[in-house]
Amino acid sequence: MTAFYVMIIASLLIALGFLAAFMWSVKKGHYDDDYTPAVRILLDDHEILTTKTIKQKSDQKTL
Amino acid sequence: MSNVPHPGIASVELDEFQYDNRIVRNFAIATILFGLIGMLVGLLAAFQLVFPDLNMDIPYLTFSRIRPLHTNAVIFAFVGNGFFTGLYYSAPRVLRTPMWSPVLSRFHFWAWQFIILAAAITLPMGLTTSKEYAELEWPIDIAIAVVWVSALINLIMTTINRRTEHIYAAVWFYLASFVTVALLHVVNSVALPISLFKSYSVYAGVQDALVQWWYGHNAVAFFLTTPYLGLMYYFLPKAANRPIYSYRLSIVHFWALIFLYIWAGPHHLLYTALPEWAQTLGTVFSVMLIAPSWGGMINGLMTLRGAWDKVREDIVLKFFVVAITAYGMATFEGPMLSFKNVNAIAHYTDWIVAHVHVGALGWNGFLTFGLLYWLFPRLYNRPLYSQKAATFHFWIGTLGILFYTIPMYWAGWVQSSMWKEFTQEGLLKYPNFLETVTQLAPLYFLRSVGGTLYIIGFVVMIYNLWMTALTGKLVASETAKAMPLNAIWHAPKNEYWHRRLFERKPLALTIFALVAVAIGGMVEMIPTFMIKSNVPTIASVKPYTPLELQGRDIYVREGCYVCHTQMIRPFRSEIERYGEYSKSGEFIYDHPHQWGSKRTGPDLHRVGGKYPDSWHYNHMEDPVTMSPGSIMPRYPWLLEDDLDTTTTGAKIRAMQTLGVPYAKDYDKLANADLHRQSKEIQARLKQSGIKASENKEIIALIAYLQRMGTDIKAEK
Numbered sequence: 023m024t025a026f027y028v029m030i031i032a033s034l035l036i037a038l039g040f041l042a043a044f045m046w047s048v049k050k051g052h053y054d055d056d057y058t059p060a061v062r063i064l065l066d067d068h069e070i071l072t073t074k075t076i077k078q079k080s081d082q083k084t085l
Numbered sequence: 086m087s088n089v090p091h092p093g094i095a096s097v098e099l100d101e102f103q104y105d106n107r108i109v110r111n112f113a114i115a116t117i118l119f120g121l122i123g124m125l126v127g128l129l130a131a132f133q134l135v136f137p138d139l140n141m142d143i144p145y146l147t148f149s150r151i152r153p154l155h156t157n158a159v160i161f162a163f164v165g166n167g168f169f170t171g172l173y174y175s176a177p178r179v180l181r182t183p184m185w186s187p188v189l190s191r192f193h194f195w196a197w198q199f200i201i202l203a204a205a206i207t208l209p210m211g212l213t214t215s216k217e218y219a220e221l222e223w224p225i226d227i228a229i230a231v232v233w234v235s236a237l238i239n240l241i242m243t244t245i246n247r248r249t250e251h252i253y254a255a256v257w258f259y260l261a262s263f264v265t266v267a268l269l270h271v272v273n274s275v276a277l278p279i280s281l282f283k284s285y286s287v288y289a290g291v292q293d294a295l296v297q298w299w300y301g302h303n304a305v306a307f308f309l310t311t312p313y314l315g316l317m318y319y320f321l322p323k324a325a326n327r328p329i330y331s332y333r334l335s336i337v338h339f340w341a342l343i344f345l346y347i348w349a350g351p352h353h354l355l356y357t358a359l360p361e362w363a364q365t366l367g368t369v370f371s372v373m374l375i376a377p378s379w380g381g382m383i384n385g386l387m388t389l390r391g392a393w394d395k396v397r398e399d400i401v402l403k404f405f406v407v408a409i410t411a412y413g414m415a416t417f418e419g420p421m422l423s424f425k426n427v428n429a430i431a432h433y434t435d436w437i438v439a440h441v442h443v444g445a446l447g448w449n450g451f452l453t454f455g456l457l458y459w460l461f462p463r464l465y466n467r468p469l470y471s472q473k474a475a476t477f478h479f480w481i482g483t484l485g486i487l488f489y490t491i492p493m494y495w496a497g498w499v500q501s502s503m504w505k506e507f508t509q510e511g512l513l514k515y516p517n518f519l520e521t522v523t524q525l526a527p528l529y530f531l532r533s534v535g536g537t538l539y540i541i542g543f544v545v546m547i548y549n550l551w552m553t554a555l556t557g558k559l560v561a562s563e564t565a566k567a568m569p570l571n572a573i574w575h576a577p578k579n580e581y582w583h584r585r586l587f588e589r590k591p592l593a594l595t596i597f598a599l600v601a602v603a604i605g606g607m608v609e610m611i612p613t614f615m616i617k618s619n620v621p622t623i624a625s626v627k628p629y630t631p632l633e634l635q636g637r638d639i640y641v642r643e644g645c646y647v648c649h650t651q652m653i654r655p656f657r658s659e660i661e662r663y664g665e666y667s668k669s670g671e672f673i674y675d676h677p678h679q680w681g682s683k684r685t686g687p688d689l690h691r692v693g694g695k696y697p698d699s700w701h702y703n704h705m706e707d708p709v710t711m712s713p714g715s716i717m718p719r720y721p722w723l724l725e726d727d728l729d730t731t732t733t734g735a736k737i738r739a740m741q742t743l744g745v746p747y748a749k750d751y752d753k754l755a756n757a758d759l760h761r762q763s764k765e766i767q768a769r770l771k772q773s774g775i776k777a778s779e780n781k782e783i784i785a786l787i788a789y790l791q792r793m794g795t796d797i798k799a800e801k
Binding site: 025029032036040043052053055056057058059060061062063064066 | 178179181249251253254319322323326327328329331332333336344565597604608612616
């Protein structure tokens with residue numbers, strides 16, 4: 023029976039931990055730009071990247 | 086951390102560096118070579134089930150020894166090298182930096198191939214731990230750990246040295262794969278050696294089964310799935326020239342996947358003697374796993390939104406689409422098989438084999454093929470030699486998958502139904518197990534046809550890629566330029582090396598991933614090991630005698646667990662057929678457990694006392710003499726080879742170290758008991774008209790077989 027109490031408390035702690043991690047990641051801006059990483063890998067063939075070109079490309083939402 | 090460039094950015098010099106394609110080409114060649122070998126071994130095994138004479142009375146080619154050779158080759162040599170091919174191409178390019186250490190890269194390549202060679206030699210020799218997908222003995226295990234960790238270090242350092250602030254999704258999957266496989270491998274492989282190539286699992290019975298399938302399922306998860314999801318995240322967008330459908334989805338499904346997957350291990354042990362709470366956890370988490378798995382599939386397929394016409398034209402995309410679809414199918418079927426009622430039908434049958442090969446041939450195989458067809462033109466700076474040949478490969482490969490899996494689904498269903506059927510009077514309709522095997526012969530033949538078709542496609546691919554390489558010119562390295570990360574993201578001046586190493590994203594990401602995957606294992610294993618009530622003690626269960634211990638090691642060496650289980654489930658049909666269902670307390674001295682996962686032959690847990698010694702003697706010499714129509718290979722060398730009794734003392738001492746309660750100093754008396762017991766068996770054989778020498782291996786095996794499952798009868 024003690025196993026129940028241990029497991030329930032542990033599960034709650036783990037779940038709260040994951041929730042905290044998620045909220046931290048949102049606050050830290052992990053989800054702020056979820057577009058450019060996907061696009062950037064398409065651009066690297068034979069191209070020299072500068073901040074200027076990155077900004078130019080991310081402004082064009084359509085490819 | 087702000088993305089605002091440092092003032093005066095326009096005057097910053099671009100770094101120039103090289104991407105190494107040689108290592109990619111090397112891994113690609115290894116992938117292709119070992120893929121062919123691994124599949125050919127599989128084809129031999131498939132045909133042996135149809136034509137048992139193909140075992141040829143050669144121990145090194147017998148089905149039970151080459152099946153693990155097939156699984157190890159296709160998983161670690163084919164998919165493993167395939168993963169590394171894609172890794173060494175994609176990781177430097179998305180991180181905009183060459184691999185941190187060319188020396189470690191080359192070490193990784195050569196050491197991995199040597200490990201494969203070691204497997205190819207030791208497994209047919211019977212040098213095996215008998216733990217599925219972890220059969221390699223301890224020296225090779227250590228080598229694997231060394232190579233694996235060194236590759237992980239190389240990847241982490243490369244990620245730390247990157248020139249992009251963001252770490253692309255593919256790399257998370259690579260890192261998680263490395264870190265989790267390291268954990269799984271180390272924990273599952275803990276064993277006590279008694280010689281260079283013989284060791285015993287420190288775990289026993291139920292606990293060993295749990296650790297084994299925590300490992301086994303997560304070998305699927307973190308060796309066959311996450312690395313290839315990483316590859317998908319790079320090569321699919323590249324091939325389609327489309328960004329991934331939803332980057333946000335990739336973040337969410339990554340964490341959900343790696344957290345949930347670990348818990349699914351017990352779905353391999355449903356209705357066994359594993360404690361029920363652990364079984365339930367396995368089921369529940371396996372079902373939840375549909376969501377993040379399909380997240381991966383959706384992200385892949387939806388990337389082709391608006392680009393489906395490309396799939397029609399592009400052979401690479403064709404392979405990728407089938408691969409991702411197969412992934413979706415397998416990751417729906419898996420959770421369905423994790424429901425106890427479905428599992429009760431499918432477990433131990435060819436349905437599971439079908440399920441495995443949907444994933445293996447469809448997801449892993451086809452993604453590898455697509456990757457190679459995309460890669461070789463770029464490595465050799467010329468178009469693919471023959472589009473027609475590649476298209477042929479696609480269609481014959483798809484046909485091969487169908488011819489493989491459909492007969493296996495059929496076989497699984499038929500055999501399971503026959504096992505469970507009762508007559509009106511309440512007796513088994515097919516009391517002879519053999520009847521259920523002979524029914525499957527035509528289906529086993531069709532499966533072999535499927536495998537042949539798949540391999541024909543593979544060979545056509547080899548020709549195509551070979552010609553592409555021959556008529557092209559290797560681009561040994563590619564030059565690239567990018568701004569150093571410090572110019573984009575402001576790092577503190579004179580930063581201490583330990584801050585740079587330990588407090589940056591790659592290490593944090595790796596550690597968080599490790600924490601996420603460690604939770605499931607700990608929750609399932611700690612109570613199983615620490616709470617005694619999980620494995621109720623049975624007073625009448627005693628340790629094996631020395632002769633039985635030797636016999637058990639022969640059972641392990643020959644790979645009997647490949648076709649025979651030792652786990653009777655609590656179903657009426659199984660209790661009727663095999664005897665009382667298996668209790669967890671019966672396995673406490675089994676280092677390692679031999680529960681098995683497939684019944685090509687009958688369960689053996691209560692075979693003890695069922696047949697006279699002479700039956701076993703004749704049966705091992707030639708199964709057909711005792712079971713007409715049997716597809717079991719012959720094991721005549723057991724009747725001729727002497728038992729090596731010089732190891733008896735060491736084995737007893739090893740068991741004592743692992744907690745088996747032999748009397749103190751029993752290792753010195755063990756051989757005397759051994760000879761006494763073997764003479765008794767010799768005498769019984771003589772009574773049946775068999776003149777056998779008491780020091781042959783068959784005597785030990787008979788002793789073990791006759792002991793199996795008899796301990797609890799003594800209680801009554």
